[in-house]
Amino acid sequence: MKAANSRYGRCMYFASNTLARKTEKLANAVWKKVDLSPSHAYLLMIVLEEPRVQPGPLRQELHLTPSTITRQVEKREDKKLVVRTTEDKTTSIYHTAKSKEMKPFLHECVDDFYKNCTALVGKHECNRFVNSMNKIPDKLVS
Amino acid sequence: MKAANSRYGRCMYFASNTLARKTEKLANAVWKKVDLSPSHAYLLMIVLEEPRVQPGPLRQELHLTPSTITRQVEKREDKKLVVRTTEDKTTSIYHTAKSKEMKPFLHECVDDFYKNCTALVGKHECNRFVNSMNKIPDKLVS
DNA sequence: TGCAAATGTTTGTACATACAAATAAAAGGG
DNA sequence: CCCTTTTATTTGTATGTACAAACATTTGCA
Numbered sequence: 001m002k003a004a005n006s007r008y009g010r011c012m013y014f015a016s017n018t019l020a021r022k023t024e025k026l027a028n029a030v031w032k033k034v035d036l037s038p039s040h041a042y043l044l045m046i047v048l049e050e051p052r053v054q055p056g057p058l059r060q061e062l063h064l065t066p067s068t069i070t071r072q073v074e075k076r077e078d079k080k081l082v083v084r085t086t087e088d089k090t091t092s093i094y095h096t097a098k099s100k101e102m103k104p105f106l107h108e109c110v111d112d113f114y115k116n117c118t119a120l121v122g123k124h125e126c127n128r129f130v131n132s133m134n135k136i137p138d139k140l141v142s
Numbered sequence: 143m144k145a146a147n148s149r150y151g152r153c154m155y156f157a158s159n160t161l162a163r164k165t166e167k168l169a170n171a172v173w174k175k176v177d178l179s180p181s182h183a184y185l186l187m188i189v190l191e192e193p194r195v196q197p198g199p200l201r202q203e204l205h206l207t208p209s210t211i212t213r214q215v216e217k218r219e220d221k222k223l224v225v226r227t228t229e230d231k232t233t234s235i236y237h238t239a240k241s242k243e244m245k246p247f248l249h250e251c252v253d254d255f256y257k258n259c260t261a262l263v264g265k266h267e268c269n270r271f272v273n274s275m276n277k278i279p280d281k282l283v284s
Numbered sequence: 285t286g287c288a289a290a291t292g293t294t295t296g297t298a299c300a301t302a303c304a305a306a307t308a309a310a311a312g313g314g
Numbered sequence: 315c316c317c318t319t320t321t322a323t324t325t326g327t328a329t330g331t332a333c334a335a336a337c338a339t340t341t342g343c344a
Contacts (some may be wrong), residue, residue: 011252012259012268013169013180015275018205020162021331022279027155028332038155039300055323063160068301070324075299089309089322110153117154120281126154129274133157136271137164139262163301170302181330197293210331212294217329231292231339 030113034105038113041106043072044095047082048103052092063137172255176247180255183248185214186237189224190245194234205279 027038081099169180218224223241
């Protein structure tokens with residue numbers, strides 16, 4: 001039974017969560033090449049482009065809670081992909097030599113994933129749809 | 143910084159996950175009234191409408207993996223909202239007196255949530271959007 | 285008829301995330 | 315200048331989900 005036909009197919013909660021899970025599954029497969037979950041890969045890419053970045057801005061850019069950012073950074077620190085220094089109140093996050101080497105491959109994954117999506121969903125449709133999705137969250141939460 | 147403006151605003155993985163998290167947050171607030179997570183509420187509503195339902199069909203209808211279904215049923219069993227019987231190879235799930243009493247309130251929550259969504263996003267926009275979202279997962283995974 | 289493959293469900297384990305509370309530092313006001 | 319409030323981050327804890335492996339039952343076929 002397809003979601004669209006199911007009892008609760010009109011529910012935004014249901015639809016968005018189902019979509020996110022399926023999308024994540026595809027994304028996981030793509031980022032497997034660099035042995036990273038897509039979510040960690042995004043964090044890493046930001047750190048690579050903005051050395052010294054702090055958890056606060058990361059939080060805003062990734063739309064995650066502060067505690068989730070801390071946890072993600074910890075995990076990447078364990079794998080020697082970022083380092084963290086705390087001075088006064090501010091924590092700064094830096095990439096490492098290891099993660100710098102990965103940079104081109106990370107961007108390759110972004111491209112790959114995009115190609116996968118457009119191939120499956122259609123380029124125009126995909127862009128339009130992602131655009132809509134980006135607009136909704138601001139409307140939903142204060 | 144909004145997702146739409148951020149570096150990775152074109153990415154379907156990023157957009158759909160962000161949307162799902164924000165939507166879930168709103169949904170949690172609505173279903174708080176019945177002290178259930180929206181995901182468990184959906185399971186319960188299906189069980190209430192299809193007594194004797196088995197994990198397999200639930201899996202299909204909810205688009206979740208078998209193990210997740212097992213875990214959800216366990217949790218609801220602990221709270222005496224469902225019971226499970228296993229005979230031969232098939233497990234059947236039934237509602238309880240307690241959960242039957244909740245039924246009208248569950249549907250109220252569905253309505254509440256829908257009203258919230260349409261008020262925030264716009265009714266036409268909301269329906270159109272949910273429709274699109276329901277179609278994409280089938281294209282993404284085999 | 286008996287064994288192998290298929291099917292349905294559960295268990296072990298891991299992970300991403302969130303909320304609430306704790307901590308630490310800075311800023312502001314009397 | 316000290317005390318309170320605010321801000322930034324981390325910790326403790328809980329939850330929802332998935333994957334892989336285990337298990338149990340049924341089916342199919344040789």
